[in-house]
Amino acid sequence: MNNDPKKEQPQGELVVKTIAMPADTNRYGDMFGGWLASQMDLGGAVLAHKYGHIRMTTVAIDRMVFIRPVYVGDVVSCFAHVVKRGRTSIGIGIEVWVERLADESILKVTEGVFxxxxxxxxxxxxPIQWEK
Ligand SMILES: CC(C)(COP(=O)(O)OP(=O)(O)OC[C@H]1O[C@@H](n2cnc3c(N)ncnc32)[C@H](O)[C@@H]1OP(=O)(O)O)[C@@H](O)C(=O)NCCC(=O)NCCS
Known part of the structure; x- marks a missing residue:
């Protein structure tokens, strides 16, 4: 998303890409944090299933930080990477980045560990059958 090596880059693989739509805004016209959290949960589930190969359920959300607002029309991308391999659980770090078409900026807006x-x-x- 960003070719300047000096700038922070998204960590992990792209698991969700969508557009922020008016139906998911609050009364002030910004996107609901809950909508963003649900996109992250979906994206994390994609990566979790890739490792678990079985039904995976969300047990915890930690270190969730909303860094910047998301606006209608932003292209929203969730990137996920494994941060912890447990016996029955997997910790997945998820970052949300937006491409803001109005000024062509690319920004990290949210992160958390699911x-x-x-x-x-x-x-x-x-137990998760981790590959050696
Ligand atoms: C997920 C669930 C089956 C776990 O049951 P449990 O009896 O707490 O299971 P355990 O105590 O054996 O923990 C299972 C794993 O979860 C981890 N875990 C449990 N609570 C956790 C927490 N708050 N944060 C991080 N990890 C947690 C444990 O460390 C363990 O991981 P490990 O095996 O890799 O060490 C149960 O809590 C549940 O069904 N929750 C509802 C899930 C759900 O509906 N999610 C959708 C949201 S609506």
Whole structure:
């Protein structure tokens, strides 16, 4: 997204790319934080499933920081990377970056760590088969 090596770059792989739409704004016209969190949860689930190969459920959200607002029309991208490999859980760092078409800026707007647990058919935690 950004070719200047001196600038901060998104960490991880692209797991969600969408456009911020008016239906998801608050009364002031900015995007709801909850909408952004749900995009991050979806994106994290994509990466979690890639490792778990089984049903994964979100157990915790940590270190969530809303750095800058998101506006209608922003192109919103979620990038995810593994930060912790547990026995039944996986910690995934998620960054959200926007491309602001009005001034062509590219900005990190949000980040957080989502933890997913692999669950069996009874909804109980089950070990993740990590590849060696
Ligand atoms: C996820 C769930 C099955 C875990 O059950 P549990 O009895 O707490 O399981 P455990 O205590 O054995 O913990 C399982 C794993 O989750 C991790 N975990 C539990 N609570 C955590 C927390 N608050 N933060 C980070 N990791 C946590 C544990 O460390 C463990 O990981 P490990 O095996 O890699 O060490 C259960 O809490 C649940 O069903 N929660 C609801 C999930 C849900 O509905 N999510 C969607 C949001 S609406």
């Amino acid at each position: 933890t997913y647990v692999a669950i069996d058919k009874n909804g109980r935690p089950t």
